[in-house]
Each structure stands twice: as C-alpha cells, then as structure tokens.
Amino acid sequence: MIVKEYPKLLILTFGFQIAKIYSIMQVSQILKCPLDLCRPIFLIPLIALLIHSIIYYFIQYSLFVSIDTLIIIILIVNCISWIHYVYYCSEEICEILNINRFIPGKRYESRPTFEESQKLREK
Numbered sequence: 001m002i003v004k005e006y007p008k009l010l011i012l013t014f015g016f017q018i019a020k021i022y023s024i025m026q027v028s029q030i031l032k033c034p035l036d037l038c039r040p041i042f043l044i045p046l047i048a049l050l051i052h053s054i055i056y057y058f059i060q061y062s063l064f065v066s067i068d069t070l071i072i073i074i075l076i077v078n079c080i081s082w083i084h085y086v087y088y089c090s091e092e093i094c095e096i097l098n099i100n101r102f103i104p105g106k107r108y109e110s111r112p113t114f115e116e117s118q119k120l121r122e123k
Helices: 007-031 040-059 065-098 114-122
Strands: none
Touching: 007 040, 007 065, 040 065
C-alpha cells in the first residue's frame, strides 16, 4: 500500500540511505578497515516503517502519525544524515591533503603537510 501511494518519496528516502551505505563501503574499501553497516541511522527508519505497517495492517488506523508524515520525516533524516557524512568525509580528506575545500590553490597555513605529519607519527 505504501509503495503504491508514495513511490517517489520512497525512492528518494531509500536512495539517500543507499547512497550513504555505498559511500561508507567505498571509504572502508579504500582505507581497508572493517565494514560496519549495523548503525542506528540505517535501522531506525526501517523499523519505524515496519512498525507502522504492522499496526496499520491489524488496526487499519495510524496510531502515532500518518504515513505521509512518517515518510517525510524519514526522508529528511536520511537526507541530513547523508549531507552530514559527505561534509565531514570531505573535511577529513581536505585536512589530510592540506587543502581548502572551495578555494583552489590556497593551503592551510598552520597545518603540517602529509609528509611532515607522517614523520611526526614515526617519532
């Protein structure tokens, strides 16, 4: 029922969630670190939709919020989560490469270069 009534909202909602999952997979592959996808930000929207669907199936009435509101809230949470991840991931990359994000050619004055930081870590 939800898929028939709100296909575009569901595609956007789970599109942001899948985009974040893929970006986490890419970063973990590049860094050769273990992949941990059992995070609350992935499970909470799925559990909320599942609980709402079960309650609606048995009672034929939404107890807490309407499905429209629930899907829009989940869409906003997933969008904010994805933007947060992209922002802080790019911030770390800029820090490692010792560059500014939006001003090409300018570098941070006070931060050491990557080679200098490697030398400091070896000591």
